[in-house]
Ligand SMILES: [Zn+2]
């Protein structure tokens with residue numbers, strides 16, 4: 001099975017999504033303000049939607065520059081949003097525990113995003129009435145739960161590069177955005 005390479009914008013941090021076939025991941029696009037504000041907080045343009053390759057944490061191998069990994073949380077209980085501090089590039093999204101297995105890899109960082117195939121699900125698509133709509137969610141969630149069940153059964157949830165052996169301590173101490181920082185990041189997201 002092939003590896004999908006990824007890198008931060010400056011190329012200091014590199015890695016692979018190892019040995020994956022399309023059955024092992026879901027290529028989605030998320031339009032939510034939180035995913036986009038991870039970019040604006042780092043001083044990047046609002047991407048308007050974030051394409052994400054959802055897979056299992058044990059598929060991720062950081063091959064170089066891992067010392068550049070940092071974590072931001074948009075709120076004290078928020079998910080972990082991993083980025084490269086060498087060039088302020090958002091890279092991954094994980095829940096707060098290795099046992100949840102899930103990781104989202106920002107597809108804009110893949111060496112060749114076309115290898116990930118088409119987007120098969122979309123979340124928080126803005127609608128004219130102001131309410132968001134979703135596409136393909138049941139299948140997306142189903143695949144996430146199947147991965148979680150499988151890795152909890154075979155113990156591979158422990159092979160996460162994102163957490164210490166206890167499965168709950170991230171390898172880097174997260175920085176929680178202040179209310180002001182969060183508000184400023186959301187201001188940068190082009191929606192009212
Ligand atoms: Zn999102």
Ligand SMILES: [Zn+2]
Pocket residue numbers: 008009010011012013084085086087088089
């Ligand atoms: Zn970099």
